Amino acid sequence: MRVVTVRRLLVAALVSGGLVAPAVVHADTGYLTYSCDLPLPVGPTAFEVGAGTNAPSTVYLGTGYTPTLKTLAKIPKDLAKLAASSLDAEWVEGTIVSNLTVNGAPMSVSQKIVKRSMPADPSGPVEVTALAALPRLAPRAAGSTTYLPGDLEVTLKFTKANGSSAGAFSNLDCHMPSNSKQVDKVAFAKSPSKVSPSVRYSKAKKKVTAGAKVSATSGLVPTGKVTAALFKGTRKVRTVTATLAGGKATAVFKKVKAKGGYKVVFAYAGSSTVNGSGASRSFTVR
Structure with missing residues (x-):
């Protein structure tokens, strides 16, 4: 992973509205790397992310299940240290828009990043979690639903202890890697x-x-x-x-x-x- 370590460039990126990039992958495949377009002079930067759903492997005909899409994004150590020390950020939250392909059709899913505290002196990447409910699965015939990944749009908002803004990365485009895997596949079948x-x-x-x-x-x-x-x-x-x-x-x-x-x-x-x-x-x- 390439990490921008020049403090001056990181400050410039944050002030101009740059952002972290989570990817969509099957939970079992681990983390993948997306290339995210941070503002110049930083430019494209790599971030580790992973995602999956909590759907069962099979949803039986005549029943229903509403899966949750979960994306984990690692804020690089240098960026986390910048937010915590230079900007006095105590909390981070935001959104991740995942552009999935579901059974051949595009689907954009807006996930809310769960608000979490920022370490005062991060010793490594800071992981954030984004969640959203996917459309309910209610099969009436045998088959399957396949969730494939796509590009992401990420927004991170940092706040200080008093609740005021410490800066934000807004609407960053993060590009899907060529080695991406399916997010998940759910079969539809009759029940035993x-x-x-x-x-x-x-x-x-x-x-x-x-x-x-x-x-x-x-x-x-x-x-x-x-x-x-x-x-x-x-x-x-x-x-x-x-x-x-x-x-x-x-x-x-x-x-x-x-x-x-x-x-x-x-x-x-x-x-x-x-x-x-x-x-x-x-x-x-x-």
Whole structure:
């Protein structure tokens, strides 16, 4: 990273409105370097930044999630020392506008830099955090959303202990590096499901009551049908199809009286938002 160390040039840049540059990268890729246009005589300067979202890897159909875009920007040590010592800056805040590309379409996201204190004598870069909510993801079909980085526009505002301005870097253009990575990619898919079976045999009534409780990882209450097949050994005796209500279905098999081992095999067919699944439960008629 190239750092401007000449105090006179740093002062000139701050007074004329120069600024720090955060980049947009996937959280797992670490920091990348953006080139930011500080006013002359300083000119283009490199800053380390990193970004990502808190979105899960998969958002299930029929549900929703509002991700947060988080950008971390490191104010170089020399610039931080200038702001803290020469300008008496006690606090820093501001905005970062990230020009993303989302599924091929441009999207500008204005992030607010969380106000933080400035060290009196910085021993290294001072990191600031900028946050903003991205549009809610509410998928209705399988697919994905990909967030790609773009150029940034950054504004840093420094304030003194009494609340008065200590200077600002306003609307600096920061250019995306050629080795940038995607910010994030979120898949849209049906939710996995699980069938929890139960079987109750009434010897007096010669009746089997087979229950299936279906749950979805997404938290949705599954809908659709469950098929229960009764087997005696390897021979299928009969099949009953029941409709889920509140995530539960019941199948009844009558005239089950032959002694021996039985098994009920349950199959949930799935729905437009939940994948199918199955389970089985064995019992013995004595």
